[in-house]
Amino acid sequence: MTVGEKIKFIRNFRGITQKELGVGIGFDEKGADNRIAQYETNYRVPKKNTLLQIAKVLDVNPLNLISEVSGSAEDIMQTFFWLDEDNPAAINLFQLVRNPGKCNASDDTAVCYNDSDDWPAHPPVGLWFKYGIVDDFMREWLVRKNELKAGEITREEYLEWKLNWPETCNKNITPHKQQK
Known part of the structure; x- marks a missing residue:
């Protein structure tokens, strides 16, 4: 999703009009809805300070709109979260469990792995994509x-x-x- 699509998605989720969002971040009431529409259609790209104000008015973590460090854990998680919103069936999570011998787990969210020095001390979470x-x-x-x-x-x-x-x-x- 683009930044504009995210703004629109969150704004609609919060039940806020374009005008309310625009006025909330300090735009003049007369053109506030037009400016937000431009952002949401990606006709204009908001500057970082504007994105911070939008995040505050929408009551969301600014990481949803701004990536401070590309490739950081937070950036990766936000990418996964938005992919999950855009296509809810795309990402599937499962818990890995140690395999002390043969494993016949009935829980379809558990996958066994053979314990070795390559695995972390705590069982990791796996993911697969249906995308x-x-x-x-x-x-x-x-x-x-x-x-x-x-x-x-x-x-x-x-x-x-x-x-x-x-x-x-x-x-x-x-x-x-x-x-x-």
């Missing part, structure tokens, strides 16, 4: 990580794949310097 293209992307990422771990590609080739993704999907990975 075609994301499934494909995640599958390819797993292939690339496994190739790196097996020594089939170098760290530089792995980084090159990530830096030029998605153009590098399902292609041979050649370091950037050698592509010239």
Whole structure:
């Protein structure tokens, strides 16, 4: 979702009109609804200070509208949360549980794993996507990580794949310097 789509979604969820939001952040009543409409349609992009004011009026964490650190845990979670709003069936969570032997868990939200030094002390939560293209992307990422771990590609080739993704999907990975 774009920032404008998020503003509209949250505003509607809160039951606030465009005019009320615009006036709430300090716009003149006469053009307040027009300015918010421009933001919501992505005709205009609000500045950071305006986004902070919008977040305050909408009573939401500003992280919903502003990413301070791209790729941070908070940024990743917000991306997942908005994907979940946009497509509620896309992300599925499940609890991993230790497998002391054979596992016949009847709970469909539990998946067993063989305990080893590679796993954290507390059972992690897993996720899978029921979202075609994301499934494909995640599958390819797993292939690339496994190739790196097996020594089939170098760290530089792995980084090159990530830096030029998605153009590098399902292609041979050649370091950037050698592509010239």
